[in-house]
Amino acid sequence: MYLPWLATASAALSFSVHALYPLNELAKTPQMGWNNWNSFGCDVDEELLISATEKIIQYGLRDAGYQYIVLDDCWSNGRSSNGTLQANTTRFPSGMAEVADRIHNEGFKFGMYSSAGTYTCARYAGSLNYEHQDAQTFAGWGVDYLKYDNCYNEGQSGNPLITYDRYKKMSDALNSTGRQILYSMCNWGEDYPWKWAQTVANSWRMSGDIYDSFNRPDARCPCTGNEEYNCALPGFHCSAMNILNKVSHYIDKGVPHAWNDLDALEVGNGGMTDDEYKTHFTMWAAVKSALLMGNDMGRLSARDLSILNNPAIIALNQDPRGTSAVRVWRYDVDDVDRYGQGEIQMWSGQLSGGDYFVALLNAGNSSREMNAMADDIFYDDGEEGTSEESTMEWTIHDLWANRMPEDVAQALIDGNSTQASSLNVTSYYFNATETSYEDGLASNNTLLLGQPVGTLSAKVMITAEVPRHGIMAYRLRLAGWGLRKRDEL
């Protein structure tokens, strides 16, 4: 019997299996790592990087998959007389090649920063018109990743072609080095990179800079993401919900090797509640954003660590199918906070192995009961209640139920391996260095699946109490065929 949703599914799937890679073999799933900007800004030096790598290892985050250590702006000391970029020797006395070596030796990859302009955003030397020379310098230092910013671009923007040409130059330059360097465009969504960057880059920022707020409007980030998919002023100080609402319109434009980047995470920086950070992290993962931690590792709390290392959430992000969740519905609610914000959303999406992701997101100002109807969850697979899936029976797995307990996380932070061991840390912990997420999912590793909490019967719905600014996130796995049998299909 013919299943229309299988045709749809295979059509979508073809994107991930077809052999024409856009640029390189990197970022088959979204890149994961750490970037210093959100917590340290310009206050960088080599010890900051090294101490961060040590803690990332100690906390188990490297093995959770965060493999890129990305140094942001302010590392530079301009160009030498022959035009070669030079690191600030006060801040990086060992030299960048040595820093890269040490990072590599710790089992990480090393990311650097420049700007497609005359200057970087902090007014250090930029790479515009120096693309090939700088790419050679980076490759020579052993760089594995380039975040490429947009400041001081000498007016070279205003339509996709102008911006494409500017960013393509560095893409070609990186390719010509012969080294595999992940190319992370950061032009804040100007000129719609989601339309054209897939053949040029491994990821592209799609908004102005994030700041550590769940949903506070800020005059400096004037586009709301509700209706403005054409934002002439990306700005900065964009809240997590602002960025999420913006990307909702083009989440499908991220494909394997080329992803939307919603900017580095704020988890651990103190500006959101625990529920807000859970929402922020879940949705970044579910829409296949690049996942760069942005916190100060020296101040990470146990609660925040147990967000960043949740294997059931990371598995959404690293799912081999590479299909973003979709915002199925969004409604304003009267229950607003002091900024006048109040809304609720439901997201769902297909995962590998026939599983589904479902999230109920409550950005209202108080806890509320929310519902996800089967017809809505499976909407994309047969519109208006016609899907086969909506007639089936599904086991519901809560993706936050197995969150690492606070004492376990604290033991990791304290470096108390004895206690961690006694608290059975490995039962909360997925080691992607040993087993890839793809393999872990294929083998039904329970750490990745979440905690079974119920069943979604044919044509019914999931109901949950969702806290203020919080989220309930689920993986659905086929339990039975409802009123039909498999061989009827």
Added chain:
Amino acid sequence: MYLPWLATASAALSFSVHALYPLNELAKTPQMGWNNWNSFGCDVDEELLISATEKIIQYGLRDAGYQYIVLDDCWSNGRSSNGTLQANTTRFPSGMAEVADRIHNEGFKFGMYSSAGTYTCARYAGSLNYEHQDAQTFAGWGVDYLKYDNCYNEGQSGNPLITYDRYKKMSDALNSTGRQILYSMCNWGEDYPWKWAQTVANSWRMSGDIYDSFNRPDARCPCTGNEEYNCALPGFHCSAMNILNKVSHYIDKGVPHAWNDLDALEVGNGGMTDDEYKTHFTMWAAVKSALLMGNDMGRLSARDLSILNNPAIIALNQDPRGTSAVRVWRYDVDDVDRYGQGEIQMWSGQLSGGDYFVALLNAGNSSREMNAMADDIFYDDGEEGTSEESTMEWTIHDLWANRMPEDVAQALIDGNSTQASSLNVTSYYFNATETSYEDGLASNNTLLLGQPVGTLSAKVMITAEVPRHGIMAYRLRLAGWGLRKRDEL
């Protein structure tokens, strides 16, 4: 005596009779056919095409005018060493030339697909920078039609001139083959093709991809069409009403040989009710969209067949005058569905022979009585009640009254020609292979005119009960001169 509305009429008419053809002699009326994408996506092979042609013949749809069989994305196996596009030999073991021959032998024309980009949307080889070579390949295979998509266009968009240049290259390439190939642009309305594509192409898509929903909003199709005639993100998952509202602002830009394309039909795919599909089909026809069926012919229901083969509706689309219906008014109503959608519309338009089209469209959430006032119907012919037409008397023909009964349609689907014959199938059936719509209309073929159901007297109105998400569609034919006599005019 001078009639201002006749001057207006003849001015408009001049577009259809003037001798300067924009491109080629194809698509004098909107092209009709079948495209596999909406129901099969990438799941294509030569048997799919052949079996579709067989059913299209059996169901009488070929003779209803659906003459192009269009193969969409995923047929390719990349380029040979000399750069020539190659078909996937697993899926098309006979080779494309042979497939084209078989399609031609069935009395159809053969359409192919490529993209004005580095890749097609499913990441097969695209034709950007290969325009002439690929046009020669297509011509060599016997291709009659090219759907030319917009994915992976390397940033070549952002103003009309950039996009025009890119699509013009393939237009010139097709022309230079010497073969008449219908050129169907598919750049989703970016950079306003309705402003400039008439000299380049036979049709242009004007929106993001349709999906099988009457009016459900979807975050992935963010422009509503209510006020946003400038859509920076065409998206996909656009509902039928979304697309219809968008095109309402530039329906006049379609002219003979160069038409708006509202995307392939969803009739038969299961996501809409019978009333919704009738509305969808009627309006696609009335605004002179290209009419490509998008369903799986192997699963077509009798009800859906009797929509797709309604000769009185197709005659709107194939009317030799080539003038789109116009949205005369549109109001939001409080009677909204669960997506918050609710509106009503009235459309009218001039047809050949002095006839008029009128439609009452109810996109409210329940059945309602609606009115079309004579002054509104004839608004374009003399504003604010000054038209001669509004003082005349008109016979009202219901265009759905003679819809093929379900048992007749079922007999066609079953291939039971005996029963079809006994049910008098030919009385519901217009054979455009034998007689063109133009000739049928000129000879007042009753299949094309609909069922007389009443009279519109001078200065009065049409009243009808219109079902939820449904339409009442009429042809008006002059019955008398009301209070005036013809020789007074």
Added chain:
Amino acid sequence: MYLPWLATASAALSFSVHALYPLNELAKTPQMGWNNWNSFGCDVDEELLISATEKIIQYGLRDAGYQYIVLDDCWSNGRSSNGTLQANTTRFPSGMAEVADRIHNEGFKFGMYSSAGTYTCARYAGSLNYEHQDAQTFAGWGVDYLKYDNCYNEGQSGNPLITYDRYKKMSDALNSTGRQILYSMCNWGEDYPWKWAQTVANSWRMSGDIYDSFNRPDARCPCTGNEEYNCALPGFHCSAMNILNKVSHYIDKGVPHAWNDLDALEVGNGGMTDDEYKTHFTMWAAVKSALLMGNDMGRLSARDLSILNNPAIIALNQDPRGTSAVRVWRYDVDDVDRYGQGEIQMWSGQLSGGDYFVALLNAGNSSREMNAMADDIFYDDGEEGTSEESTMEWTIHDLWANRMPEDVAQALIDGNSTQASSLNVTSYYFNATETSYEDGLASNNTLLLGQPVGTLSAKVMITAEVPRHGIMAYRLRLAGWGLRKRDEL
């Protein structure tokens, strides 16, 4: 004593007296004439033009200042073998040069039409890439005026520079003929001609085509002019109020020799009430639009003639100061018509000789009392009640009080000069062939000043009952210095 408003005034005045003419010496005040399109469309021939000129003379409209007879689209028969444009010899058997001669002999100037595209809007040969050849042809025929349209422009739009380059070519071509040819751009406001066309053309259309409706919204003219000064789809079927609201944002961009063109008048075409046509005509005049009549002269009513020939209104348009009236305020009102439209506006502006224009425009659905406060009238001359003018005393002249009586106008239409004379036709009639508007105003010709109806005292207001969709229009002339004396100033 220093007067800030005099400084402002002289600054503004410098635009009209400074010696650098942008293009040519034509259109020092907005051009006036007649264009066939609104009433005849493509139904043109030489007899239409000649008979129009005869009636325009007979009705006194030539001497009222309407001096250009502009032939619109559909006159062409394509190009000869050497590429020269040829007139349709069936429609213009005498040839265009002969037609021009006859028009010149009647005391008129002759206007032609082409398009900055491959085709004209009715698909005749366009002038794109033939600019110099066609300009020579027009000059050789004795053409004095070119309306230059925007259809089939091969994608050459999207930013000011692209459009400027396209229209500049014809500007240069016309200049190089050595003949003074008024250049009337018609690109519907695309790419903001009001920003850049002053050095290229004598006028520019700033909206989609007008239609004969006061304020009915139409889907084909989607920009409302309320907030959308950036209209990606000019469309057509734009109402008079729609166009007026659009131009309100950039009325200052019209300067001597280079004017906004709000499209040809609809007065006489039957789609508006008498009050509506008065409003339409008054405002076109007051904002210094080109004034092209668009009616069928053979069907002009006495009422409509007495609108088109009102010398007190035309004097606003031809005022030598060349400063547009300004929309001082605009409010939505609840008193809406069946299209949901309802608003009121107040306009004022400076005229030569220190006079002022004031208009109260009622686009509500019923008659209402309206007020124009002195502080608002003189707002530009000293903000928020600080102007010297608002403290002075002014005589109020009603610009419609001396409208030609219906029997007088009918006598002119009937060609009954005896009766016209007995009805004292010359007391309603300004002959600009004998005396320019500039000279008439300088000599205080009472026909141009309107009827004194009262006094505006210091700091008080004008109050008037304004009919539905109507206007009260006034000229203010200084009567005294209120509480101050002239030598105090």
Added chain:
Amino acid sequence: MYLPWLATASAALSFSVHALYPLNELAKTPQMGWNNWNSFGCDVDEELLISATEKIIQYGLRDAGYQYIVLDDCWSNGRSSNGTLQANTTRFPSGMAEVADRIHNEGFKFGMYSSAGTYTCARYAGSLNYEHQDAQTFAGWGVDYLKYDNCYNEGQSGNPLITYDRYKKMSDALNSTGRQILYSMCNWGEDYPWKWAQTVANSWRMSGDIYDSFNRPDARCPCTGNEEYNCALPGFHCSAMNILNKVSHYIDKGVPHAWNDLDALEVGNGGMTDDEYKTHFTMWAAVKSALLMGNDMGRLSARDLSILNNPAIIALNQDPRGTSAVRVWRYDVDDVDRYGQGEIQMWSGQLSGGDYFVALLNAGNSSREMNAMADDIFYDDGEEGTSEESTMEWTIHDLWANRMPEDVAQALIDGNSTQASSLNVTSYYFNATETSYEDGLASNNTLLLGQPVGTLSAKVMITAEVPRHGIMAYRLRLAGWGLRKRDEL
């Protein structure tokens, strides 16, 4: 202990200390001076400039920091036969070089005006395509500043690159003269100069022309600044609140040597109340706008002088940190004026030395009590109540409490130095010629700090009664560490 806000602070600070200057060494803080346009328009001559300089000295404004005397449009007499710009010898009989000398001798710098177009806005010769020749002419005359306008730019706009190229030409030309000339771009914010002008110019206008109104909407300035950061029609007659709301979205784009220019001040021109002018002046200073007085010095009132010379406000503008205040919140209020306008705002920002700026702005129609909560004031330094600053104790200084009394100001205006001295004028007066604002701030000069009026305790708020259209503006200085001690941090 690590403080995240210090990292943020030092990151921001790096912009002001890093050595790569964009263009020249001028305008390290926003330029201050006087421009004749707002009050004199085209009515300019050398005596106007000289008499203005004399009064500016007499009133103490030169020593308050207003050092540029900028001559605007209408000084020109076209070009000589070799293309050199020539001054109007009637208006400038001494010649421009001599005028510059006299201005220099008075201790001022001399600014000139031209336009990046064929003509200036008043239709004198513009500098487009004459950039190098004109820059040489200006340098030869001893010009120190160029205001470079945007009229008659021959369509050279529409995306950043086109506009950048046009303005870059004059930037390069000025640089190549070898003279330090402050380059003040005036393209009204078209094509987003705040994105790209920092490497090209010392300041850029970001809106249409100001007019002398606090918040009256005007059709000629259609963008409201509420949501429209992409304004296709800058227009003119923009109110102070309109401009302030526009710039609120990109205040961060101004950096040392490259500033937003909100247009010249209207203080002293009579269109606003005293409270409105205080608000206007305070906010122009706080957002680091260029500060050009725009009044007639011969008519300056004592009240207005005591606005323009307030050292505590000017110190905001000339603060060496160079960081703009930020609009923390903005709400519409029901208390609207006759234009329908009513809103309230709170602004805060970081100053040098760890001080903070706070303003409560009441654009409602009557006086009201307003609050600034500590968490909001310090929002940028630790979001949602997490900042260290919000837990500290601050002394509140009222920046208007020490405003120069009216009799003192009147004595200055009268040139009565004896009386001024007896009224102790120096206690209200900061002499920036003797001591820079940077040094004055570093030495805690009380004239610059304002009057202590209270204390902001940990986590509480500032409350004030704010008059209609008025402002309360404060400097906060650290008084204590609240519940914490400094060495805990």
